[in-house]
Amino acid sequence: MTHDTPHDFGPKQVENDIRNTAQWFEDRLPIMGLVKNNLVTYPTPRNLNYMWNFGSLAGIALVLQILTGIFLAMYYKADVNMAFDSVQHIMRDVNWGWLIRNLHMVGASFFFIVVYIHMARGLYYGSYKSPREVLWGLGVIIFLVMMATAFMGYVLPWGQMSYWGATVITNLLSVIPFVGNTIVVWVWGGYAVGDPTLTRFYAFHFVLPFVIVGLVMLHLWALHQHKSNNPVGIDLKKAADYIPFHPYYTVKDIFGLGVYLIPFTFMVFYAPEYLGHVDNYVPANPMVTPAHIVPEWYFLPFYAILRAIPIKALGVLAMFSSICVLFVLPWLDTHPVRSGRFRPVYKQLFWLFLINFVALAWCGKNPPEGIYVIVARICTAYYFLFFALMPLLSRYEKAKPLPTTI
Amino acid sequence: MPALLFLLLAAFFPLFAANAQQEPTFPAQKWTFQGVPGSWDKAQILRGYTVATQVCLACHSFKYFTHRDLMQVGFTESEVKTLAKALNMNIDQPLLTAQDDETAKATFGKVPPDLSMITKAREGGPDYVYALLTGFSEDPAEISKTFPQGMPPNTHFNRAFPGHAIAMPSPLSAPDLVTYSDGTSATIPQMAKDVTTFLDFVAEPERTERQRLGVYVLLYLVIFTLLAYVTKRAIWKDVKGH
Numbered sequence: 277m278t279h280d281t282p283h284d285f286g287p288k289q290v291e292n293d294i295r296n297t298a299q300w301f302e303d304r305l306p307i308m309g310l311v312k313n314n315l316v317t318y319p320t321p322r323n324l325n326y327m328w329n330f331g332s333l334a335g336i337a338l339v340l341q342i343l344t345g346i347f348l349a350m351y352y353k354a355d356v357n358m359a360f361d362s363v364q365h366i367m368r369d370v371n372w373g374w375l376i377r378n379l380h381m382v383g384a385s386f387f388f389i390v391v392y393i394h395m396a397r398g399l400y401y402g403s404y405k406s407p408r409e410v411l412w413g414l415g416v417i418i419f420l421v422m423m424a425t426a427f428m429g430y431v432l433p434w435g436q437m438s439y440w441g442a443t444v445i446t447n448l449l450s451v452i453p454f455v456g457n458t459i460v461v462w463v464w465g466g467y468a469v470g471d472p473t474l475t476r477f478y479a480f481h482f483v484l485p486f487v488i489v490g491l492v493m494l495h496l497w498a499l500h501q502h503k504s505n506n507p508v509g510i511d512l513k514k515a516a517d518y519i520p521f522h523p524y525y526t527v528k529d530i531f532g533l534g535v536y537l538i539p540f541t542f543m544v545f546y547a548p549e550y551l552g553h554v555d556n557y558v559p560a561n562p563m564v565t566p567a568h569i570v571p572e573w574y575f576l577p578f579y580a581i582l583r584a585i586p587i588k589a590l591g592v593l594a595m596f597s598s599i600c601v602l603f604v605l606p607w608l609d610t611h612p613v614r615s616g617r618f619r620p621v622y623k624q625l626f627w628l629f630l631i632n633f634v635a636l637a638w639c640g641k642n643p644p645e646g647i648y649v650i651v652a653r654i655c656t657a658y659y660f661l662f663f664a665l666m667p668l669l670s671r672y673e674k675a676k677p678l679p680t681t682i
Numbered sequence: 683m684p685a686l687l688f689l690l691l692a693a694f695f696p697l698f699a700a701n702a703q704q705e706p707t708f709p710a711q712k713w714t715f716q717g718v719p720g721s722w723d724k725a726q727i728l729r730g731y732t733v734a735t736q737v738c739l740a741c742h743s744f745k746y747f748t749h750r751d752l753m754q755v756g757f758t759e760s761e762v763k764t765l766a767k768a769l770n771m772n773i774d775q776p777l778l779t780a781q782d783d784e785t786a787k788a789t790f791g792k793v794p795p796d797l798s799m800i801t802k803a804r805e806g807g808p809d810y811v812y813a814l815l816t817g818f819s820e821d822p823a824e825i826s827k828t829f830p831q832g833m834p835p836n837t838h839f840n841r842a843f844p845g846h847a848i849a850m851p852s853p854l855s856a857p858d859l860v861t862y863s864d865g866t867s868a869t870i871p872q873m874a875k876d877v878t879t880f881l882d883f884v885a886e887p888e889r890t891e892r893q894r895l896g897v898y899v900l901l902y903l904v905i906f907t908l909l910a911y912v913t914k915r916a917i918w919k920d921v922k923g924h
Contacts, residue, residue: 322921326684364746364799367888374888375895393687400683507683516922523917531914534907541903545896549802557803558795567844616683630690682923 314500319518320525321506323682327401328504329532330394332525335492336533337387342485344380352432354478356471359434360559378548384426385551386540388574391419400626402614403505409606411498416602418491423575423599425484428477430572435556440569442469442477448582451589468562508682509615517682568643576640577633581659583644584652594656601663608666613675621673629662708806708813708842711875715882718897720890722755722883729862730880733873735769736860737853738797741781741790746798747884749773754887790849791836801878801885806842808882813842815874818852 290303302308351370353362366373395415398404404412431442446463450456465472503518512518519525543550551573555566571579581598585591601608609622616623632655639652714723731752734744749766750773753759759773766773783793801808817840819825825832825839828846833839837847854877858868866872882889 323923327687367886368746368751374892378892389691393691396687397683519921524921527910527914527917531907531910534903534910537903538900538907541896541899545892545899548892554803554805557799627686630687634690 314496314521315526316520316522318500318521319503319515320521321504321512321517321682322519322524323506323508323517324504324525325507326532327393327397327507329529330390330397331499332529333390333532333536334387334394336536337383337390338485338488338492341380341383341387342489344376344383345482345485347376348380349482352478354432354475356434356474356560359432359474363433375544378544381552382540382543382548384429385572385574386536386543387422388426390536391422392574395419396630398505399629400616400623401505401507402509402609402611402616404606405609405614406606407502408498408505411495411502412606413603414491414495414498416599418488418495419602420599421484421488421491425481425488426572426574428481428484431474431477432481433556434474434560436558436560436564436566437553437556437569439469439560439562440566441571442473444569445571446473448592448595451592505614506682507615507617508679509613509618510678510680510682512682514681570641573637573641576638577636578640580636580640580652581656583640584649584656594660598659601660605663605666608663609670610667611670611673611675613678618676618678619669619673620676622669625662625665625669628658632658632662708809711809711812711878713808713879713882715879715890715893718893720893722890723879724756725864726876726879727752727755727883728757729864729866729872729876730878730883731765732860732862733854733877734797734880735777737873738877739777739779741779741786741794741850742797743779744777744798744884745796747777748775749777751884751887755883792849794850797881798884801882803885808878810842811881812874812878814840814848815854815878816871817841817843818855 288303291299294300298308348366351362351366351373353359363377366377368374370376398412398415427441427445431438446460446469449463450460452459461467463473464470465476503512506512553570570576578595578598582591582595585594611619611622613619616626635651636655636659639648639655642648644652714721714726738744749762749771752762752765757765762773766775769777771777779794781794786793801811804810806813819839819841828839834847837849838851839846840848854870854873857870857873859873860868862868
């Protein structure tokens with residue numbers, strides 16, 4: 277066994293003077309060193325553009341969801357006979373309850389906006405490429421857990437869309453061969469979405485955000501191993517290409533936070549229901565099916581892929597594949613150039629992919645009939661074609677000359 | 683990349699809005715509670731309350747409303763107690779209809795919905811509720827355009843209601859159904875306007891406070907963001923390429 281730096285396993289000489297408290301503590305748990313190395317002196321490429329603000333913004337959005345969520349949890353009742361009423365209790369009787377709930381509700385949507393932009397940035401600048409494959413994969417896992425958390429959170433107010441959304445989505449598990457129906461009953465805790473379902477969704481909705489926090493720690497650990505990618509996408513070798521995280525990126529992130537909070541706050545105070553659905557202000561009723569069941573807006577592109585395929589099992593498979601394909605992207609796209617800036621063909625396919633993603637959302641929001649089905653099928657095809665073309669592009673796309681330095 | 687992404691987002695953001703979803707739109711009315719300076723007009727809330735308790739309450743409940751809530755719009759405790767007493771209630775009881783579900787089902791074919799969230803639970807909000815209340819018609823020519831075979835049993839024609847066949851008979855069928863204590867003439871549009879305002883208050887009593895508070899928060903954030911930008915510029919001025 278060889279190491280670059282030989283370890284000294286002997287007892288480390290430390291100062292025992294507890295009057296020098298900070299040093300005494302640091303010798304025993306070097307937490308200030310950790311903060312210093314990762315948030316203060318941490319070397320960051322000096323050429324990052326504003327697209328690199330969305331990682332820290334996502335972290336802040338997560339913290340905001342956890343904080344508001346804890347306060348909501350103090351008043352929310354996970355019982356089918358009390359859930360809807362308890363939300364109204366929060367809105368009407370709890371001091372500042374309406375504000376906390378609006379922050380949580382709008383916060384979920386804005387968390388997804390931030391994460392989608394964060395992912396699009398990674399896609400455009402090739403941030404998933406070697407040696408950052410694990411960093412990217414952890415991000416995809418975070419995205420999946422986030423989707424599960426958001427889905428279960430939307431069930432909690434126990435309105436009509438909560439109930440019927442939960443029914444439609446959990447029913448997707450029934451396509452699993454042989455055991456599908458058994459699994460659905462097991463997930464429901466009964467023969468329909470009901471009280472046991474609501475209670476367990478609440479338990480998961482509470483605990484999963486902390487799982488996300490753990491995953492974010494790993495995501496950051498992997499990030500700091502190879503440092504940030506940058507808009508030029510080349511490996512930065514010179515010390516002059518880096519600047520310390522603090523104060524440069526702390527102040528830039530604070531400015532970015534301000535820019536983020538303005539539209540966010542505007543929605544919280546002036547359009548809290550804008551991204552929601554009116555049917556969720558009608559209490560859940562298993563006897564009345566809404567005319568048209570739609571998930572939250574951030575799931576619409578995937579919902580469109582699900583419905584684009586007429587065979588249910590294949591639709592479910594396509595929907596899950598559309599996210600899981602991201603895991604293997606680093607091995608589909610092996611083009612030596614990272615940044616889309618220098619890849620003329622990839623760049624165009626990328627923008628088309630984003631437009632296509634929005635078009636899928638538009639299909640998902642409309643009923644699965646007529647033109648919407650046709651558009652959804654074309655868009656679903658392009659969604660997967662984009663990934664299928666990557667190996668070809670890796671081989672044949674001629675990149676523009678790369679700069680050697682930033 | 684940043685600029686293009688921003689444009690893409692800005693262009694498509696409205697597409698996500700749930701509000702843009704359904705086709706029927708209702709003429710936008712002017713409401714006292716709208717916008718930053720929005721407020722609840724105590725006199726109008728009282729008129730709306732009069733319609734709600736003398737007309738709607740016959741069949742509909744307002745389970746999230748108690749008389750004490752009226753104190754948020756300037757009623758005194760004794761005024762509120764007087765109103766509650768007229769209905770043989772105390773001020774902390776929810777406002778529930780005396781009609782039982784069985785009778786309702788036998789009469790209308792379904793149980794009338796609770797109205798305390800109605801302006802939030804329908805596409806179009808208060809504008810829809812107003813359009814619905816003023817949208818009944820018995821004009822045979824108009825009805826036969828939608829229903830050439832005549833109305834389905836136990837339904838009434840309504841211009842705003844999705845599908846145009848509503849189980850509820852016109853609740854504000856004639857002027858002067860109620861007598862307003864402030865002398866306002868109880869025309870049908872007046873009663874509809876007043877009761878919709880009351881319903882919106884019952885659905886979101888926090889609304890005017892929210893709209894007022896938002897300005898201060900936004901103002902704070904704009905100043906904060908400008909200062910953060912100036913600080914960022916100052917700190918970054920020596921970084922190569924910036």
